[in-house]
Amino acid sequence: MSDGHTQFEDYGSNPGDPLPMLPDHVSHGRFERVLRARHFAITTEIAPPDSADPDEVLRRAALFDGHVDAINATDGSGANCHMSSLAVCAILTRVGYSPIIQISCRDRNRIAVQGDVLGAAALGVCSVLCLSGDDVSVGDHPEAKPVFDLDSVSLLSTIRTLRDENRFLSGRPLDHAPRLFMGASINPFAPPLANRVHQFAKQVAAGAQFVQSQYCFDIAMARDFMARSRDLGLTEQCHVLMGVGVLASAKTAKWLRSAIPGVHIPDAIIRRLEQAERPKAEGRAIAIELMQQLAEIEGISGVHLMAYKQEEWIGEIVTQSGVLKGRKPWAAPHPLIPGAPSPATVN
Amino acid sequence: MYKVRLWSVKHARGMERFYNAINPAIVGTLKLKNRLFGTRFDGAVTALEAKGKALFFDCKMCGNCVLSSTGMSCPMNCPKTIRNGPCGGVRENGHCEVKPEMRCVWVAAWDGASRMEKGDAIRSVQFAVDNRSKGQSSWLRLARDE
């Protein structure tokens, strides 16, 4: 790569090898490098397949090539069964992608979680997102037993203990600590609005180095939250990536708003989609505008793009938004899967 | 009881004062009991604590009581038993994502904490419950630990 961004691309002959660790970094990962270098970062989510076929994972990831800095591998999101986040991440790291493993507290107790954290690091995962998780009652196995032995903040503390104190919660020492860049999720758009920033402060106190937010469709609220975060000095300790959603239609937007608690979509956005001749294109235009506006807010380090079932548009959206200012994120060095779908473009 | 629980949060400051006032007496009495009778009556003390705290807080006897750091709203009533909440799923009306008929335990907690003198304790990070303590009396532990 000769575009001046070799700092993020210095993999050896095998793209799956860990990058050399830079001074003051906690992980070997490219995602941490991008954020610490103060570049505006883009992350997105991969929908884990309902399949045991690894190629399906690579096929889905190929759509993000050269457009995102890290890919979140969801962990039974919505309390539905899919391929595990650990397996998705292992498939991705093998070929050089930079995944963020999501760990939810719903399905595993502290014994299983610590084991998975070590395993993930061993498999080349460099970033982790700690979540409480959706309740089993909303998923496709409502009869399952919810675990919730830890919550997301205790999970952060747990991983920090493994990484920085070189030991299990029990005190038993580790031979080799997991080098993980730690993150959590925030939702500045749900009650109790005035206290969300204090919740964020607790996550930072427990070790969060980056946070990704729930869908942001309300710039005023995002500005307000960021002002409070800056006042508490949180943006100096933690990178904030705001969630940006790509809405397919007014109907989807209304459904999201009513069916997923914690999702806040102002009426103005719904009206725009209703009045648009081509709602899908309008949904993308909204996402692009939001990205541009968020990039202007002091303290925001990037955006987390959620384009469920519209993943093929991610590249186009990122390019059109211009938020990367010409920087090109990592792309697989050669086609990994013959016949992989290519990203969509506007005709 | 749900209604009483909401009342307790609304009166978190009064609860805090009342608790601070009676706590030394309770712990003192229990220390005396321990000295005189050892572990006898532990069962009765535990049952009494469970009854009282169940009435006011819907206490689940997790044995790791943090009410004074959670605005007098018991986190064990959160369907995800989150100890550092709330989660991201709170509804627009402040109710729980899992149990829409219930006010989010953590919306209540931050509200209660704002009324308390030492409400800022809610800002410190709590670790997960020690499951071995389930069903044990927090008062007895205080009396023995001190």
Ligand code: SF4
């Ligand atoms: S909405 Fe509140 S009470 Fe319900 S699961 Fe989330 S934190 Fe717990």
